Amino acid sequence: MPNQPEGLDDISSKLLEQLDVSPEIKDVLRQIQTEVADAYREGFMQMTKVIEQQASTLNRIQNTLAILVEKLVPTMASHVPPVMRIDGDSPDLAGALVVADPIGAGFTLSLSALSKAVGIGDADASVLIKGFRLKEEPDCAVVVRSGGSSSSKELVNYHPRAVARFRDLLFQPPSDLTQDQRSALKRARKKLAIA
Secondary structure (H helix, E strand, O other), rough: OOOOOOHHHHHHHHHHHHHHHHHHHHHHHHHHHHHHHHHHHHHHHHHHHHHHHHHHHHHHHHHHHHHHHHHHHHHHHHHOOOHOOOOOOOOOHHHHHOOOHHHHHHOOOHHHHHHHHHHOHHHHHHHHHHHOOOOOOOOOOEEEOOOOOOOOHHHEEEEOOOHHHHHHHHHOOOOOOOOOHHHHHHHHHHHHHOO
């Protein structure tokens, strides 16, 4: 059976035993360690309880705001940019307000997760996303971190609806694909058994 990693308590106990102090001092130090560990656990439990209460309160506020918006300004949804829109997939009003946190708006898929969901390799997915101009569709993608002059450092997150959009584009791709993009399309279609 492989050795399991030691916990912090195990390590601190071993270090305590190595100290060159009297047994009485070691007992006091053990008592302090126990009190600190208990205080940490109690603080953690209190923090967890507060977070749960806050989540419940925020949920009620979000539902109230959604009802108010729907009743008072029903046309507002058509004026909100798609990245900030609230839909059935992620009915989270707070996510709409935190544009800097696209994950809160439902853009949870990385390139790798998107390619896995579609069923093709990352390399072909990357080439096809560029050819399909998927990251330019605000309903499907959001740039989390700009790469500046280097697109390799750019970080893009995709919404789950991008999977269906990607599959649609595999069947009806744009006509202006480059040779590399057409080759990637051919490989992807073959892998997915698309005629």
